[in-house]
Every structure is written in structure tokens, then in C-alpha cells.
Amino acid sequence: MIRVRGLKKRFGRLEVLRGVDCDIDQGEVVVIIGPSGSGKSTFLRCLNMLEEPTEGSIIIDGVELTSPSTNLNLVRQKVGMVFQSFNLFPHKNVLENVTLAPVVVKKLDRAAAERLALELLRKVGLEDKARAYPDQLSGGQQQRVAIARALAMQPAVMLFDEPTSALDPEMVGEVLAVMRDLARDGMTMVVVTHEMGFAREVGQRVMFMDEGRIVEEGPPDKIFYRPENPRTQTFLSKIL
Amino acid sequence: MSLIFNSFPYLLGGALETIKLAFLAVLVGCVLGLVVGLGRLSGQRVIRALAAFYVDFLRGTPLLVQVFIVYFGFPQILEQLGSPVTRIPPFWAALIAFSLNSGAYVAEIFRAGIQSIHRGQMEAARSLGMTYGQAMRYVILPQAFRRVIPPLGNEFIALLKDTSLLSVIGITELTRRGQIIIASTFRPFEIWFTVALIYLALTFSISRLVNFLERRLDVADDKS
Numbered sequence: 001m002i003r004v005r006g007l008k009k010r011f012g013r014l015e016v017l018r019g020v021d022c023d024i025d026q027g028e029v030v031v032i033i034g035p036s037g038s039g040k041s042t043f044l045r046c047l048n049m050l051e052e053p054t055e056g057s058i059i060i061d062g063v064e065l066t067s068p069s070t071n072l073n074l075v076r077q078k079v080g081m082v083f084q085s086f087n088l089f090p091h092k093n094v095l096e097n098v099t100l101a102p103v104v105v106k107k108l109d110r111a112a113a114e115r116l117a118l119e120l121l122r123k124v125g126l127e128d129k130a131r132a133y134p135d136q137l138s139g140g141q142q143q144r145v146a147i148a149r150a151l152a153m154q155p156a157v158m159l160f161d162e163p164t165s166a167l168d169p170e171m172v173g174e175v176l177a178v179m180r181d182l183a184r185d186g187m188t189m190v191v192v193t194h195e196m197g198f199a200r201e202v203g204q205r206v207m208f209m210d211e212g213r214i215v216e217e218g219p220p221d222k223i224f225y226r227p228e229n230p231r232t233q234t235f236l237s238k239i240l
Numbered sequence: 241m242s243l244i245f246n247s248f249p250y251l252l253g254g255a256l257e258t259i260k261l262a263f264l265a266v267l268v269g270c271v272l273g274l275v276v277g278l279g280r281l282s283g284q285r286v287i288r289a290l291a292a293f294y295v296d297f298l299r300g301t302p303l304l305v306q307v308f309i310v311y312f313g314f315p316q317i318l319e320q321l322g323s324p325v326t327r328i329p330p331f332w333a334a335l336i337a338f339s340l341n342s343g344a345y346v347a348e349i350f351r352a353g354i355q356s357i358h359r360g361q362m363e364a365a366r367s368l369g370m371t372y373g374q375a376m377r378y379v380i381l382p383q384a385f386r387r388v389i390p391p392l393g394n395e396f397i398a399l400l401k402d403t404s405l406l407s408v409i410g411i412t413e414l415t416r417r418g419q420i421i422i423a424s425t426f427r428p429f430e431i432w433f434t435v436a437l438i439y440l441a442l443t444f445s446i447s448r449l450v451n452f453l454e455r456r457l458d459v460a461d462d463k464s
């Protein structure tokens with residue numbers, strides 16, 4: 001599904017990704033952990049080309065993202081992204097947030113887009129908020145709308161960049177629950193998060209990233225409880 | 241008193257001319273400003289440089305000189321190009337010069353407005369598969385427009401006051417009409433004071449209107 005080879009990303013002189021290789025299968029849920037500044041966000045952002053890789057190749061669903069002839073707008077339709085800070089469109093209500101891209105990008109007619117949106121909003125438990133504006137919602141609700149908005153493009157892969165770390169603790173659960181359902185429905189997911197419970201329950205594989213490389217990876221229980229790499233051990237001792 | 245009373249309709253006619261010019265110029269300036277403002281943010285270096293040159297040139301030279309270039313300079317070029325029409329009517333010359341000038345200021349207003357929108361908005365839109373143009377049109381610009389209303393109002397007011405320069409190319413706007421009345425009545429104090437008050441009434445009304453619009457949109461913003 002996703003195949004990354006020799007991925008490097010430099011910002012000027014700063015080398016943030018120093019050769020990342022990984023393969024992610026269809027329906028797999030991969031959790032990425034690692035210290036701040038290790039390149040987790042940059043890696044995710046390369047997967048939908050919000051950042052242009054300096055070197056290496058990324059193939060998603062058979063499409064080589066880094067080839068100049070690739071239509072990135074088409075690729076991005078297949079790769080949904082959920083941001084730490086939600087990034088809902090504040091001038092549009094919840095329903096419009098969800099329908100905008102299907103209508104504008106896929107030229108779906110409005111009625112069909114609204115039907116789809118309402119179905120997704122039901123899935124994330126916010127059907128009754130369809131007419132509300134983002135700033136009338138709690139953080140947890142906003143993030144669930146953001147998930148519905150990304151799903152409305154019917155992506156093959158969903159990327160999550162610390163989706164719960166801007167939330168008050170009591171709202172983390174509702175967002176993780178939605179993500180859990182999504183994983184159960186077979187969505188391919190790449191999730192940057194430090195929520196151990198989620199990682200252990202839902203994640204099939206955990207990757208530990210440090211200084212721009214994937215230093216260690218494996219099943220959640222192995223990474224969390226029997227890490228082999230000293231840097232993984234140090235990191236986990238700090239956050240557990 | 242009767243002097244002011246008698247000259248008032250004539251002065252108001254000038255005020256109308258003043259508003260008409262400023263309004264049309266800001267209107268054209270907004271269209272130009274949007275294009276140039278987007279050009280300033282373009283990924284293409286050449287476009288960015290052209291847009292920057294336009295802005296720098298028009299903001300870095302006196303408006304009066306710009307009016308002279310259009311009114312006196314352009315006809316000469318037209319003549320050299322062999323155009324059958326070489327005279328540019330004062331109103332059109334003024335409108336062209338003011339629109340070009342306003343375009344430069346409005347471009348900077350739009351650029352700042354667009355840049356004030358959090359970059360997460362553009363990223364969210366692009367991550368959904370929207371093109372840059374679609375993201376601008378449906379996500380960034382609608383939010384930016386709300387923020388640029390106050391500075392656009394200021395630009396309108398500045399432009400309106402600057403129309404008093406146009407007396408020099410013979411446009412009978414408010415200031416010119418003041419001069420004409422004084423030439424026959426020799427009462428500069430009363431007349432200039434009246435002229436000033438009319439300008440004040442115009443600019444004050446505009447700023448109230450802008451405040452009103454801003455508050456209305458703020459309410460909409462609060463809701464959204």
C-alpha cells in the first residue's frame with residue numbers, strides 16, 4: 001500500500017529525515033512515536049506531499065508520489081490527513097466543512113455530498129451538530145469533524161498527526177474511539193501519537209523514530225515493554 | 241452665511257464628483273489589487289518580481305506625478321504610436337492614475353490579509369485534494385476578505401482625500417469648485433472651511449460605514 005525508500009528531507013542545512021524506509025500494508029495501523037523534533041510530522045507530511053522530499057521515493061497505491069508527472073491533487077484525495085490543531089474552516093459550518101472538498105474537487109452534486117456528510121457525521125457522533133460552526137464546538141468535537149471531513153474524500157489511507165495532543169484530557173477518549181472504529185473498518189492508518197493505550201489496542205506495529213530515522217519497530221508490546229535499542233529505552237522511560 | 245448657502249449646491253456637486261472618482265478607483269483598485277496581491281505570493285519568481293515592482297513603483301512615487309504621467313505623458317506615447325485619439329479626458333486620466341495607484345496599496349492589503357490566515361488552513365485544503373486556486377477561492381480568500389475591510393476603508397478614505405490633487409488637471413471636484421467660488425467672491429476662509437467640512441462629512445460617513453460592516457461581519461464571525 002505504502003512503500004517508502006531512502007526518504008530524506010532537508011530544510012536548508014538541517015537534515016530532518018535521514019533515510020526512512022518502510023512498507024505499510026493495506027488495512028494496517030501503524031503508530032509512530034519518538035521525541036520532539038525527531039521528524040515524525042515531517043515524515044507524515046511527506047506522505048501526502050505537504051512537504052516535498054529532498055531524496056528518495058514514496059509509492060502509495062502504486063503511484064510514485066515523487067515522480068514529476070504525478071498529479072498531487074489526485075494523490076492527496078486518496079490520502080486523508082488529520083492535524084493536531086484540527087484546521088477546520090472557521091467560516092463554514094460543520095456540514096459545509098465536510099461537503100466542501102467532495103463538491104469542489106470531486107464535483108459531487110450537493111445533495112449527494114450532504115447525504116455522505118451526514119452519514120459520516122453520524123459515524124463520528126456529530127449528526128446533530130451539522131449546522132454548528134467550528135468555534136461552537138469543543139476540541140474533541142472539532143477533531144471528530146476534521147476526521148469526517150477527511151473521510152468524505154473516501155481516502156485509502158489516513159494520516160493522523162498527534163490528533164489528541166491539543167485536547168483536554170476528558171476529550172481524548174471520544175476521538176480515539178472514532179479512530180478505533182475506523183481501524184476496525186479496515187482503514188489503513190499511520191498515526192503519530194503517544195497514547196499508549198491506543199497504540200497497544202489498535203496499532204499493529206509501532207515505529208520509534210529518532211533523529212530522522214526509524215530506529216526500531218515491532219509489535220506494540222515488544223516496543224513498549226521489551227525495547228532493544230537503548231534510545232527507545234531512554235525515550236520510553238521518560239514518557240511511561 | 242448666505243454666501244455659504246448659495247455656494248453649497250455647487251460644492252456638493254463637486255463632492256459627488258469626488259466620491260464618484262474615489263469609489264470607481266477603489267473598485268478597479270480592488271480588482272487590480274487582488275491580482276497583484278496574489279502575484280506577490282506566487283510561487284513563480286518572475287511573477288513575484290513583477291508584482292513587487294508594480295507595488296514599489298506606485299507606492300514609491302508621488303500620486304500627483306502619476307497623474308501627470310497619465311494625463312500629459314500617455315498622450316505623447318499615443319501620438320508616437322500613431323493612435324488617432326491622443327487626448328485623454330481629465331476624468332479618465334484621473335481614474336486610470338488613481339486606480340493604478342490604489343491597486344498597489346490594495347495589493348499590499350490583500351497580501352497581508354491572506355498571510356494573516358493560519359497556514360494550517362491552506363494545508364488542510366490542499367490535503368483534501370484542492371488545487372492552490374480552489375483553496376484560495378473557497379478557504380483562504382473568504383476569510384481574508386473579512387480581515388481586509390478596515391484597511392480597505394482606510395484606503396478609500398485616503399484616496400478620497402487625494403482627489404483634491406485633481407484640481408490641477410481641471411477636474412471640477414470639490415477642491416476645484418472651492419477655488420472657483422473664491423476667485424469670484426474673495427472669501428477664502430468661509431469657503432475653504434466649508435470645503436473642509438464637506439470632506440470631513442464624507443470621510444466620517446465612510447469610516448462609520450466601514451465600522452458597521454466590520455461589526456456585522458464580526459457577528460457573523462462569532463457565529464462561525
Ligand SMILES: Nc1ncnc2c1ncn2[C@@H]1O[C@H](COP(=O)(O)OP(=O)(O)OP(=O)(O)O)[C@@H](O)[C@H]1O
Pocket residue numbers: 011014016034035036037038039040041042043
Ligand atoms: N518548514 C520547516 N522549516 C524548517 N525547519 C523545519 C520545518 N518543519 C520542521 N522543521 C524542523 O524539523 C525538525 C523536525 O520537525 P518535526 O515537526 O517533523 O518533528 P516532530 O517529530 O513532529 O516533533 P514534535 O513531536 O514536536 O511534533 C525540527 O527541528 C523542526 O524545527
Ligand SMILES: [Mg+2]
Pocket residue numbers: 040041042161162
Ligand atoms: Mg510533530
